[in-house]
Amino acid sequence: MTRTPDSWWPDEIEHAGRENLDELHVERYDSKEDADAGTEIHRLQEAAVLGPTSGVVDLGAGTGQFALAAAAVCRRVVAVDVSPVMLARLRDKIDRNGASNIEAVHAGFLTYRHSGPPADLVYSRYALHHLPDFWKAIALARMADVLRPGGVLRLWDVVYGFEPADAQRGIDAWIAETTSTDVDHDWTRPELAEHVRDEHSTFTWLLEPMIERAGFHIVEADYSPSGIFARYLCRKR
Ligand SMILES: C[S@@+](CC[C@H](N)C(=O)[O-])C[C@H]1O[C@@H](n2cnc3c(N)ncnc32)[C@H](O)[C@@H]1O
Numbered sequence: 001m002t003r004t005p006d007s008w009w010p011d012e013i014e015h016a017g018r019e020n021l022d023e024l025h026v027e028r029y030d031s032k033e034d035a036d037a038g039t040e041i042h043r044l045q046e047a048a049v050l051g052p053t054s055g056v057v058d059l060g061a062g063t064g065q066f067a068l069a070a071a072a073v074c075r076r077v078v079a080v081d082v083s084p085v086m087l088a089r090l091r092d093k094i095d096r097n098g099a100s101n102i103e104a105v106h107a108g109f110l111t112y113r114h115s116g117p118p119a120d121l122v123y124s125r126y127a128l129h130h131l132p133d134f135w136k137a138i139a140l141a142r143m144a145d146v147l148r149p150g151g152v153l154r155l156w157d158v159v160y161g162f163e164p165a166d167a168q169r170g171i172d173a174w175i176a177e178t179t180s181t182d183v184d185h186d187w188t189r190p191e192l193a194e195h196v197r198d199e200h201s202t203f204t205w206l207l208e209p210m211i212e213r214a215g216f217h218i219v220e221a222d223y224s225p226s227g228i229f230a231r232y233l234c235r236k237r
Contacts, residue, residue: 012082012108015130017199019191020062020083027089028184029063035125037069040154044121047233049152050074054120057146059109059139060127064090064102070123071102076116082108109139118148125156129201136200136207140214144236153216153234158201161227171196174228204230 003011019025044050054074058067061079063086071077079094079102081087091104105112109124109131122143131139143153162170175193180186195201204223207230211218216234223230 035065159230
């Protein structure tokens with residue numbers, strides 16, 4: 001991206017997360033993180049959100065655990081990621097999988113341009129927190145633009161379900177319950193601390209009005225008991 005001194009649109013790669021641009025992290029990502037894509041696909045099928053005619057856009061697709069599973073049961077998947085390292089891994093997996101209905105696109109929440117019929121489902125898991133709140137609001141409005149009326153946004157993220165006064169307790173408890181030091185297979189305390197310190201996870205009570213403001217109705221919101229994770233099923237109004 002060419003930046004002029006008065007450019008105010010960010011270069012999303014600068015917010016992509018240090019680890020997502022790191023070859024070693026990307027190589028071990030699937031051993032560390034299980035997106036539980038099979039369960040997720042099953043739930044979306046049961047809710048009649050995903051079916052053989054569906055078009056899906058996965059924003060921040062990473063190594064494509066969900067995108068590849070979705071491609072097996074729907075018409076078209078566009079897997080979008082801003083990290084060239086993640087995207088290379090995803091393209092390699094697509095080649096090995098042989099799926100012909102999945103496209104890997106190098107773009108971000110703020111730059112992806114959809115072509116073809118509007119999508120039935122926008123999926124985004126653990127990626128939106130890379131943008132600060134102003135840009136999350138813009139990204140959510142762009143997601144609504146990609147969807148057909150009545151289309152669904154499935155959004156998972158680290159979203160804090162406590163008050164600022166309780167942040168020290170909530171974050172400390174999350175980090176304290178993480179005991180693994182096996183960086184190849186688990187998330188470790190320094191990685192969680194880095195997430196809180198350097199990335200842009202926000203509060204549920206800030207994100208949810210942004211989702212509604214972008215033109216969605218929040219149909220379901222599931223929160224982890226720890227107050228750290230949230231999953232939303234939202235329908236475009
Ligand atoms: C923690 S990974 C999640 C990957 C996958 N969604 C999953 O659930 O396993 C976050 C992903 O978001 C991507 N990402 C970061 N900023 C982004 C942006 N502005 N637009 C699109 N993707 C972004 C990263 O490159 C990375 O692949």
